[in-house]
Amino acid sequence: MANERMERQTRQKEHIREALKECDEFISAQELHRKLEDAGQRIGLATVYRQLNALADSGAADTIRLGGQQLFRLCGDDVHHHHLVCTRCGHTVEIEPPSETWVRRTASKYGFTVSNHTVEVFGLCPDCQKAEEGSAGSKAESAA
Incomplete structure (x- = not known):
């Protein structure tokens, strides 16, 4: 069993x-x-x-x-990586991480030590930006 x-x-x-x-x-x-x-x-x-x-x-x-x-x-691999993520559709792109020197220097500036880190950048992908611009234009036209 x-x-x-x-x-x-x-x-x-x-x-x-x-x-x-x-x-x-x-x-x-x-x-x-x-x-x-x-x-x-x-x-x-x-x-x-x-x-x-x-x-x-x-x-x-x-x-x-x-x-x-x-x-x-x-x-897709075991390499440490970070992402750009669209907050509307969820489209994701792997990006190059900031340098380890920058991460450690920034942490040290505030008295931290680094055990690990994750960087995710959120915003709108090009398609969602176009859709947003299109809907803004449609709203403006219907208001006129």
């Missing part, structure tokens, strides 16, 4: 990893769970949360907070 349970957990973990691999952008546990269910996978939401957090803890997945929820994305 223990082997059967372990095999099931391993299969579920692999299904979660595969589904996450298919996502180019960050995704919430709820959205990933829905995607798994739509594909016919019977995996509990709590299991999805647990596995996503385990992937993030091991460094295999990135996690960010956006719009009050935690989002996940499978890392």
Whole structure:
């Protein structure tokens, strides 16, 4: 019975990893769970949360907070990296991190030592900027 349970957990973990691999952008546990269910996978939401957090803890997945929820994305490599994240559509681009010298100098300036760091830059991607400009123009036209 223990082997059967372990095999099931391993299969579920692999299904979660595969589904996450298919996502180019960050995704919430709820959205990933829905995607798994739509594909016919019977995996509990709590299991999805647990596995996503385990992937993030091991460094295999990135996690960010956006719009009050935690989002996940499978890392393409083991290289330390940072992101630009669109606050409207969630589009994400990996960016070069600030230099370690800058990080340590800034921390030292305030009496901190650095144990690790994460840099996420939030804003609007070019497509969402265009959409925002278009909707602003439409509002102006309808007001006239």
